[in-house]
Amino acid sequence: MGKEFLEMPDEKGYFGEYGGQLIPPELIEIMNQINDAYEEIRNTQAFKDELVDLQINYVGRPSPIYHAKRLSEKLGGAQIFLKREDLNHTGAHKINHCIGEALLAKHMGKTRVLAETGAGQHGVALATACALVGIDCEIHMGEIDIAKEHPNVTKMKILGCNIVPVTRGTKTLKDAVDSAFEEYLKDPVNSFYAIGSVVGPHPFPKMVRDFQTVVGIEARQQFLDKHGKLPDILMACVGGGSNAIGLFTAFLEDDVDMIGVEPAGKGLDTPDNAATLTLGSKGAIHGFECYNLQDDEGNPLPVYSIASGLDYPGVGPQHCYLKDIERVQYVTADDKECLDAFMELSRMEGIIPALESAHALAHAMKIAKDMPTDKNILVNLSGRGDKDADFVAEKLSL
Numbered sequence: 001m002g003k004e005f006l007e008m009p010d011e012k013g014y015f016g017e018y019g020g021q022l023i024p025p026e027l028i029e030i031m032n033q034i035n036d037a038y039e040e041i042r043n044t045q046a047f048k049d050e051l052v053d054l055q056i057n058y059v060g061r062p063s064p065i066y067h068a069k070r071l072s073e074k075l076g077g078a079q080i081f082l083k084r085e086d087l088n089h090t091g092a093h094k095i096n097h098c099i100g101e102a103l104l105a106k107h108m109g110k111t112r113v114l115a116e117t118g119a120g121q122h123g124v125a126l127a128t129a130c131a132l133v134g135i136d137c138e139i140h141m142g143e144i145d146i147a148k149e150h151p152n153v154t155k156m157k158i159l160g161c162n163i164v165p166v167t168r169g170t171k172t173l174k175d176a177v178d179s180a181f182e183e184y185l186k187d188p189v190n191s192f193y194a195i196g197s198v199v200g201p202h203p204f205p206k207m208v209r210d211f212q213t214v215v216g217i218e219a220r221q222q223f224l225d226k227h228g229k230l231p232d233i234l235m236a237c238v239g240g241g242s243n244a245i246g247l248f249t250a251f252l253e254d255d256v257d258m259i260g261v262e263p264a265g266k267g268l269d270t271p272d273n274a275a276t277l278t279l280g281s282k283g284a285i286h287g288f289e290c291y292n293l294q295d296d297e298g299n300p301l302p303v304y305s306i307a308s309g310l311d312y313p314g315v316g317p318q319h320c321y322l323k324d325i326e327r328v329q330y331v332t333a334d335d336k337e338c339l340d341a342f343m344e345l346s347r348m349e350g351i352i353p354a355l356e357s358a359h360a361l362a363h364a365m366k367i368a369k370d371m372p373t374d375k376n377i378l379v380n381l382s383g384r385g386d387k388d389a390d391f392v393a394e395k396l397s398l
């Protein structure tokens with residue numbers, strides 16, 4: 001399964017029925033150039049050496065695995081372990097693919113890198129990677145997210161990136177993608193659209209997956225070295241799906257359960273959620289086929305989550321495929337469960353998680369209680385909560 005999965009997508013960019021390139025022919029040509037350039041450099045020793053050097057000396061990899069002992073004891077069931085992607089330079093897993101994308105853009109002679117951001121983590125990571133390789137960066141971000149995630153907005157400004165506020169539609173992630181993509185289409189020859197997750201037209205779901213697999217490769221070895229066995233369950237939040245696919249891919253051939261956690265927002269019975277794999281149906285968005293939260297005409301619905309990085313109406317094609325073949329189970333956690341987990345990890349372990357990651361933790365806490373104490377759950381702590389601290393403090397009147 002793991003090898004077979006790594007051989008995916010097919011040459012048209014499909015993981016089973018999902019993915020592809022639903023874009024105009026001239027863009028297909030440009031996407032194919034990106035794919036060719038990526039395939040050309042990814043296996044060169046020079047590129048591999050540069051990437052590994054930056055992973056170690058710039059990002060701070062490998063990120064540790066931490067046993068949340070006090071939290072596990074309090075829950076009284078399975079042991080909860082955290083893959084500490086929050087400790088990476090810039091505070092989340094996003095830097096893993098941003099460095100790869102920025103190096104590729106530079107290699108291709110592009111003069112500007114563009115992207116959207118929700119929580120601002122991808123924006124900060126990309127602005128950082130662009131400063132590192134010396135290329136201009138422009139980030140499109142919804143007005144609502146700009147207000148909520150202002151620490152990340154300030155960082156992007158300091159890093160020298162041009163921030164474009166998006167005032168249309170939901171003023172959040174989906175409209176930020178639309179806006180960035182339109183800007184990209186004005187000059188796709190000189191620009192590079194560095195997508196922030198395993199979404200968008202081929203080859204982006206493949207490339208972002210490949211750059212993120214370092215998370216699972218490390219975690220698998222670290223767990224084996226320390227415990228002589230693999231974890232029983234892996235848990236990760238799913239927005240577009242990059243941190244989840246990064247953790248899951250290396251374990252696909254193993255006897256390990258995997259759970260992706262989507263945002264139930266204010267409830268699955270309300271319109272205010274972004275549980276794409278749980279409630280969505282097959283459709284297309286942003287140039288690829290996937291499960292979608294859409295109306296009867298196939299237009300994306302205005303989704304919502306307390307975590308800005310999770311409120312996207314589509315999802316990576318790999319996750320759609322893994323759901324259909326039942327290799328990964330997809331569940332939900334709502335805003336309240338997320339906030340409870342956010343506070344619990346902060347107060348029991350002294351680790352403030354990103355609201356996105358707190359969704360994965362919330363589900364781990366929910367199921368750990370009823371599991372034996374010798375079972376182990378490994379949660380991808382995809383990011384740190386600095387960006388969310390003011391928002392949560394105000395919300396909970398702290």
Ligand SMILES: Cc1ncc(COP(=O)(O)O)c(C=O)c1O
Pocket residue numbers: 092093118119120121122196197198237238239240241242243244308309310354356357382383384
């Ligand atoms: C910390 C963190 N985790 C998770 C996500 C969700 O993205 P993905 O599903 O691609 O990992 C985001 C997105 O902004 C994020 O900032």
